Amino acid sequence: MLKSSRFNFTVRFNDEMFLLYNGITGAMYELSPMEKNELDNLLETEELSENLYSRENLIRLLFGGVIVPKGIDEVKIILDRAANECENHRMLELTVAPTYACNFRCVYCDNEFPVGKMSEEVERRVAAFVSKVVSNYDHINLSWYGGEPLLCMETVNRLTSEIRKTCEINGKTMGSFIATNGYLLDRESARKLVESGVTHFHITIDGTQQFHDSLRVLNGGGATFNRILENLSAILDNESAAKLTLRMNLNEKNIDSARDLMSFIPKPHRHRVKLSLAPIICSGHKTDPVFLKEINHIIKNGLYMGFQYQDSTISTGYATPCHADKRGNFQITPDGRLSKCTPSHDSPEADVGILDEDGAPLLNESFVRWNSAPWIREHCADCKFLCFCRGGCHLMRLRNSNSLSCRTKYQDIENTIMNKYINLTSSENRRGILF
Numbered sequence: 001m002l003k004s005s006r007f008n009f010t011v012r013f014n015d016e017m018f019l020l021y022n023g024i025t026g027a028m029y030e031l032s033p034m035e036k037n038e039l040d041n042l043l044e045t046e047e048l049s050e051n052l053y054s055r056e057n058l059i060r061l062l063f064g065g066v067i068v069p070k071g072i073d074e075v076k077i078i079l080d081r082a083a084n085e086c087e088n089h090r091m092l093e094l095t096v097a098p099t100y101a102c103n104f105r106c107v108y109c110d111n112e113f114p115v116g117k118m119s120e121e122v123e124r125r126v127a128a129f130v131s132k133v134v135s136n137y138d139h140i141n142l143s144w145y146g147g148e149p150l151l152c153m154e155t156v157n158r159l160t161s162e163i164r165k166t167c168e169i170n171g172k173t174m175g176s177f178i179a180t181n182g183y184l185l186d187r188e189s190a191r192k193l194v195e196s197g198v199t200h201f202h203i204t205i206d207g208t209q210q211f212h213d214s215l216r217v218l219n220g221g222g223a224t225f226n227r228i229l230e231n232l233s234a235i236l237d238n239e240s241a242a243k244l245t246l247r248m249n250l251n252e253k254n255i256d257s258a259r260d261l262m263s264f265i266p267k268p269h270r271h272r273v274k275l276s277l278a279p280i281i282c283s284g285h286k287t288d289p290v291f292l293k294e295i296n297h298i299i300k301n302g303l304y305m306g307f308q309y310q311d312s313t314i315s316t317g318y319a320t321p322c323h324a325d326k327r328g329n330f331q332i333t334p335d336g337r338l339s340k341c342t343p344s345h346d347s348p349e350a351d352v353g354i355l356d357e358d359g360a361p362l363l364n365e366s367f368v369r370w371n372s373a374p375w376i377r378e379h380c381a382d383c384k385f386l387c388f389c390r391g392g393c394h395l396m397r398l399r400n401s402n403s404l405s406c407r408t409k410y411q412d413i414e415n416t417i418m419n420k421y422i423n424l425t426s427s428e429n430r431r432g433i434l435f
Contacts, residue, residue, distance in 0.1 A: 001070040004043040007387040011414040021417050023387030026316030027064030079375045081319035090138040093329040097145050098152035106216045108280050122336040127162045128359025134170045144178040157196045164197040182228040190235045204247040211254035236269040245274045258298050270306035289411035296415035309423040314388045321390035373398040385410045
C-alpha cells in the first residue's frame with residue numbers, strides 16, 4: 001500500500017499551471033488545474049492503490065517521492081542519507097582563511113579584523129596535509145575566505161597551485177572558489193588566480209552606486225562601487241573559464257536598485273552569473289515575510305533576464321544539513337588551526353585541532369564532541385521543512401538550542417519553488433515532469 005509524502009509542496013505558478021515539488025527527491029511536476037484536483041483527491045485517500053489511479057502515473061509519482069510505501073519513515077530516510085554522506089563522502093572540503101584582516105568596513109558587518117597573515121610555514125603545512133590525505137578522496141574542493149583573502153594574493157596563488165599539482169599527480173580533480181569583495185580583483189589578478197586554479201568568484205555588490213557606496217566602504221573611508229564593477233566586467237570579458245556568483249545584501253533602501261544593477265551585466269555573460277540575494281539581518285532584527293517575497297520577485301526577474309540562481313533554501317542536491325557535518329570538511333585559520341565553522345570568540349566548540357609541523361592533523365576532544373551532535377533537535381522531526389534544512393546548523397544542534405529562527409527563510413516558500421522551476425526549465429535541466 002502507498003501513502004502521500006509529508007514533504008510535498010504545491011504552488012500556483014499561473015492561471016494555467018500548478019507546480020508540485022517534493023522536498024526529499026527534488027522532483028518537480030507541472031499540473032493543470034484539473035490534474036491538480038485529480039491528484040489532490042488521490043493524495044487525500046488513506047490507502048493509495050493502482051485501482052484508484054493508472055499504473056503509469058503511480059510509477060511516476062513513486063519515482064518522484066510524491067507517494068511512498070505506507071511503511072516508509074521519511075524522517076529516517078533523511079537522517080540515513082545524511083549519515084551516509086558524512087561517513088562515505090569522497091570529497092575533501094577545505095576553507096582556508098589566509099587572513100582575517102579586511103580592507104572594507106561595511107556598515108552592517110560586526111566582525112573583528114585581527115591583524116595577521118598566513119605564514120609560508122603554515123602554507124607548507126596545509127600543502128603537506130593535502131598530500132597526506134589526498135588518496136582518501138576523489139575530489140578536493142578548496143575555498144578561500146577571510147577577512148579579505150586577496151590581501152594575501154601570493155598565498156592564494158601559491159597554495160592553490162601547489163594543491164592543484166598534488167591532485168594532478170594523484171589523479172584527483174580539484175575545484176577552487178574565492179569569496180572576495182572584488183576591490184583588489186583587477187584583470188591581472190584575476191588572470192593569475194584562474195591560471196593557478198581558482199575558477200569561481202563570489203563577489204558582493206549591494207545595489208547601484210548610490211546604495212552600495214553607502215554600505216560597503218573602504219577601511220578609512222572611500223567609495224568602492226565603480227572599481228568592483230570594472231573588475232567584475234573584466235573577468236567576464238577576459239576569463240572564459242571563470243564563473244561568478246553575484247551576492248547582493250539587501251534592505252528596504254537598496255532593494256529597488258537590485259534590478260538596475262543586474263542590467264549592468266551584458267546579456268551574453270549572464271548565463272555565467274549566479275544570483276545570491278539575501279536580506280541584511282542586524283542583531284535583534286527579524287526578517288519580514290513581505291520583504292522575502294520582494295527578494296524572490298527580484299530573483300525571478302533576474303532569471304528571466306538570463307541569470308542563474310544560487311539555490312540554497314530548498315536545495316536537494318546534498319544530504320547533510322551543513323558542510324561542517326562531513327568528516328572531511330575543515331576550515332583552516334591563518335595560524336594553522338582547524339575549525340568546523342567560522343572561528344569566533346563565541347564558538348570554541350568548533351575549534352577541533354591544529355596542523356603539526358609535518359602537516360598531520362592533531363584533532364582534539366572537540367572533534368569527537370562535534371561528531372557526536374544529534375542530527376536533529378526534538379522539535380525538528382515534525383517540521384514540514386526538515387527535508388530542506390535536514391536539521392540545520394550543526395552548532396545549534398550541538399548546543400541543543402530550541403530556537404526556531406531557522407524557519408524564517410521558508411516564509412515565502414511558494415515563490416522560492418517558482419524560482420527553482422524557472423531556473424530548472426531555463427537551463428533545460430528538467431526533471432520529474434508529470435502528465
